[in-house]
Amino acid sequence: MTWSFLIGRIAGTELRIHATFFLLIAWIAASAYVEGGTAAALASVGFVAALFACVVAHEFGHILMARRFGIRTPDITLLPIGGLARMDHLPERPAQEVAVALAGPAVNVAIWAAIMLGLGPEDPLARAAALQDPAGGFWARLAGVNLFLALFNLVPAFPMDGGRVLRALLATGLGRVRATRLAARIGQAIAFLFGIAGLMGGGPVLILIAVFVFLAAGAESADVEMRALAQDRRARDAMIRDFRTLAPDHALSVAADAVIRTTQHEFPVVAADGTLAGFLTREALIEALAGRTAPARVREAMAAPIPTLAPGAPLLEVIGALQATRAPAVGIVEGGRLCGYVTVENLGEMVMLSARPTPD
Numbered sequence: 001m002t003w004s005f006l007i008g009r010i011a012g013t014e015l016r017i018h019a020t021f022f023l024l025i026a027w028i029a030a031s032a033y034v035e036g037g038t039a040a041a042l043a044s045v046g047f048v049a050a051l052f053a054c055v056v057a058h059e060f061g062h063i064l065m066a067r068r069f070g071i072r073t074p075d076i077t078l079l080p081i082g083g084l085a086r087m088d089h090l091p092e093r094p095a096q097e098v099a100v101a102l103a104g105p106a107v108n109v110a111i112w113a114a115i116m117l118g119l120g121p122e123d124p125l126a127r128a129a130a131l132q133d134p135a136g137g138f139w140a141r142l143a144g145v146n147l148f149l150a151l152f153n154l155v156p157a158f159p160m161d162g163g164r165v166l167r168a169l170l171a172t173g174l175g176r177v178r179a180t181r182l183a184a185r186i187g188q189a190i191a192f193l194f195g196i197a198g199l200m201g202g203g204p205v206l207i208l209i210a211v212f213v214f215l216a217a218g219a220e221s222a223d224v225e226m227r228a229l230a231q232d233r234r235a236r237d238a239m240i241r242d243f244r245t246l247a248p249d250h251a252l253s254v255a256a257d258a259v260i261r262t263t264q265h266e267f268p269v270v271a272a273d274g275t276l277a278g279f280l281t282r283e284a285l286i287e288a289l290a291g292r293t294a295p296a297r298v299r300e301a302m303a304a305p306i307p308t309l310a311p312g313a314p315l316l317e318v319i320g321a322l323q324a325t326r327a328p329a330v331g332i333v334e335g336g337r338l339c340g341y342v343t344v345e346n347l348g349e350m351v352m353l354s355a356r357p358t359p360d
């Protein structure tokens with residue numbers, strides 16, 4: 001994820017913080033300072049740091065459970081709305097997905113229970129009063145927040161944890177693709193309610209979560225659909241065959257001309273011997289032309305290296321290469337020569353064109 005910073009590594013997983021997380025801490029510190037001065041600001045930041053540790057522990061609940069099923073997690077990113085663990089693949093079997101989804105909230109329940117045991121029996125009314133007091137009741141507040149995290153994540157709004165459980169339950173009857181589509185629709189409907197609640201006084205974080213859940217539900221549903229469609233297909237079934245190419249030594253003006261005269265958004269850059277040297281995207285060209293020291297040649301503005309596969313390679317492998325490298329395209333090469341390429345856009349078109357009601 002762009003705009004995130006590596007802060008360390010735990011059990012083989014990179015821990016990253018998104019830039020917006022610092023904004024959240026700055027906002028919390030500033031509002032506490034305005035209300036109660038430096039001491040209040042420090043106490044608030046300390047509480048956020050403890051909360052942050054609990055969110056990381058929640059994510060490691062998912063990660064360690066996923067590892068039991070052979071799923072690796074290259075990194076987790078902390079956003080103001082929680083953690084996001086990137087897994088190299090998702091559990092396919094419903095029972096495994098339920099176990100991985102529940103492991104996160106289970107960690108928060110465990111933290112809540114441990115703190116409650118540590119605090120000992122206490123008048124619940126006194127504890128409720130401590131929750132309202134920003135200066136005191138650190139542990140009571142932390143326990144309360146952990147219980148909230150566990151319950152909130154169990155809301156069945158896919159792709160939140162509760163939504164993943166719902167998808168897994170639906171998948172046992174409907175199959176994975178239809179279950180995901182239905183879970184994503186339910187997730188988006190709940191996100192819509194979150195958004196309304198946020199606008200009616202629930203606060204900006206709830207609105208952020210609503211937007212995130214809405215977009216992520218749509219994106220993951222589309223991804224599952226694309227993968228299901230790609231299951232039995234080859235690279236050649238999806239590749240673009242009619243295209244214009246550029247040469248590495250072409251002037252950028254030639255590339256600009258090609259952008260205007262064709263509908264292509266990206267151009268394979270092919271060397272004299274027919275091998276693929278790179279890809280020049282419309283965005284990279286515009287950026288290069290706008291720069292103060294504009295490069296003169298295509299080779300200086302193109303993206304390289306570009307992953308390549310054979311026409312007979314499974315389409316799932318092409319999708320994997322596109323997602324892992326974030327390259328503008330995957331080149332399809334036969335006998336050393338470029339015969340086609342696949343982009344995220346043309347995979348999307350493939351999904352849309354084959355989208356038809358599934359027969360019952």
Ligand SMILES: [Zn+2]
Nearest residue numbers: 104105153161
């Ligand atoms: Zn979770």
